[in-house]
Amino acid sequence: MQYLSTRDKTLRLSAAEAITMGLSRDGGLFTPVSFPNLGTLDLKTLCGMDYQRRAAYLMGKYLEQFRPEDLADFAARAYGPEQFDHPGVAPLRQVDGSTWCLELWHGPTSAFKDLALQMLPLLLSASLRKTGEEKTACILVATSGDTGKAAMEGFRDVPQTKILVFYPENGVSQIQKLQMVTQEGENVGVCAVRGNFDDAQNGVKRIFSDPAMREALAERGYFLSSANSINWGRILPQVVYYISAYCDLINGGQVKLGQMVNFCVPTGNFGNILACYYARKMGLPVGKLICASNRNDVLTDFIRTGVYDRNRPFHTTMSPSMDILISSNLERLLFDLSEWDDVLVRGCMDQLARSGRYEVGGELKARLQSLFYGGFCGEEETLETIRSLYRERGYLVDPHTAVAAKVLADYRRETGDAAPAVFASTASPYKFCDSVLTAIGVSPLPDSLERLDQLQAAAGVAAPARLASLRGKPVRFGQVSEREDMEGVVSAFLS
Numbered sequence: 001m002q003y004l005s006t007r008d009k010t011l012r013l014s015a016a017e018a019i020t021m022g023l024s025r026d027g028g029l030f031t032p033v034s035f036p037n038l039g040t041l042d043l044k045t046l047c048g049m050d051y052q053r054r055a056a057y058l059m060g061k062y063l064e065q066f067r068p069e070d071l072a073d074f075a076a077r078a079y080g081p082e083q084f085d086h087p088g089v090a091p092l093r094q095v096d097g098s099t100w101c102l103e104l105w106h107g108p109t110s111a112f113k114d115l116a117l118q119m120l121p122l123l124l125s126a127s128l129r130k131t132g133e134e135k136t137a138c139i140l141v142a143t144s145g146d147t148g149k150a151a152m153e154g155f156r157d158v159p160q161t162k163i164l165v166f167y168p169e170n171g172v173s174q175i176q177k178l179q180m181v182t183q184e185g186e187n188v189g190v191c192a193v194r195g196n197f198d199d200a201q202n203g204v205k206r207i208f209s210d211p212a213m214r215e216a217l218a219e220r221g222y223f224l225s226s227a228n229s230i231n232w233g234r235i236l237p238q239v240v241y242y243i244s245a246y247c248d249l250i251n252g253g254q255v256k257l258g259q260m261v262n263f264c265v266p267t268g269n270f271g272n273i274l275a276c277y278y279a280r281k282m283g284l285p286v287g288k289l290i291c292a293s294n295r296n297d298v299l300t301d302f303i304r305t306g307v308y309d310r311n312r313p314f315h316t317t318m319s320p321s322m323d324i325l326i327s328s329n330l331e332r333l334l335f336d337l338s339e340w341d342d343v344l345v346r347g348c349m350d351q352l353a354r355s356g357r358y359e360v361g362g363e364l365k366a367r368l369q370s371l372f373y374g375g376f377c378g379e380e381e382t383l384e385t386i387r388s389l390y391r392e393r394g395y396l397v398d399p400h401t402a403v404a405a406k407v408l409a410d411y412r413r414e415t416g417d418a419a420p421a422v423f424a425s426t427a428s429p430y431k432f433c434d435s436v437l438t439a440i441g442v443s444p445l446p447d448s449l450e451r452l453d454q455l456q457a458a459a460g461v462a463a464p465a466r467l468a469s470l471r472g473k474p475v476r477f478g479q480v481s482e483r484e485d486m487e488g489v490v491s492a493f494l495s
């Protein structure tokens, strides 16, 4: 399988090259030239496999350059019992007669990012060997809270890599911050940025596209790579759990092979829901793709009107991983829906960079609207949803997941579409104790680790062991940078 850029469809790279580079030099995102079709036979075969084998089987369709036994080994390591505290890795939990929650937070950092970021370092290391790259990969990450931790956990002490994470100073939860500033590993670095997530992400993009920086780093034996969801090596492992969830529904007798299932995904950078779109493209019987946003509802408007406009107030919400006004992976969707119109994509992205706005119409917009439904959920409704799922179903969810549950309910009410549906649960409620406690009527204590105990007591379920073990860990990283100084931070990190 070869890969091209969303801004230059004549480009052809191998999977190993695409994963090593992360982002195309022209600013575009790497995308496979075709999407292998899953026949009924494939789905039946997958139903008989465990999660690890499903992952190796599906990734193999895109990574012919990799030996099947290597992929099987990677999947066994990335999704083994030491990493994931549930044997199903990404299990479904039934919420009512036609609704399931896909729990994606059983990994080491209690967020769905682990599904991709336990795998990416293995793919990247193998790609470095395949491409004969001798320089050290410096992974730059802008995080809205979960990616940074998950990426460092995946890359820590991986040979021939270093990883530096930027997070918005006041844009992450206390537990998320504590997870990052106490990160272990010889090759990791963490720095807060005075600004919001978009500022941090723009800073990283600026560094990536700066030729002088690239040259200076090359002289020191480094090249830059990305662990953000712009890297194909992150999207691909995410395609797996949608297909796996469908297989689990079949195995449980809850849907028949071929029956349509709707998926609702709490969305920020559009990586997770894009993976679901790709699963659909491969032939998975996905009905509607329901894109759930918080108060930062730029995607809701885009899906409803065709106008993408980031010129609006930025809200800091209780679902910070979705506090994003520039959803990078939307570029891959535009490329696909426009049938590879790289000129159109470049035009939209130029307009976005210049004026913060672009518009799509015609066929493209019609396709967008037939595939996707967009909705958003405010802060008060998020709390109400956490409360009602807890009271009525005995199920504790985090604020991001609550946003998805609410938008799914809105979709059903608005359209009358009662098809079986799965909503993605992207973080453990224990990562957001403050909001979750407030929602269920308990006043949170000031200390973030004491809140873990509070929530444990209220829920009667043990907090994930790795969150509980943050207690007493030494803080290793306290640096704060201005937005304009991120280059200097990178330079110092690699000196």
Ligand SMILES: *Cc1c(COP(=O)(O)O)cnc(C)c1O
Residues within 6 Å of the ligand: 111, 112, 113, 146, 147, 229, 266, 267, 268, 269, 270, 271, 272, 273, 321, 322, 400, 426, 427
């Ligand atoms: C990253 C993240 C999201 C958003 O996912 P995207 O792939 O960026 O759309 C949602 N919820 C949680 C908890 C996250 O960490």
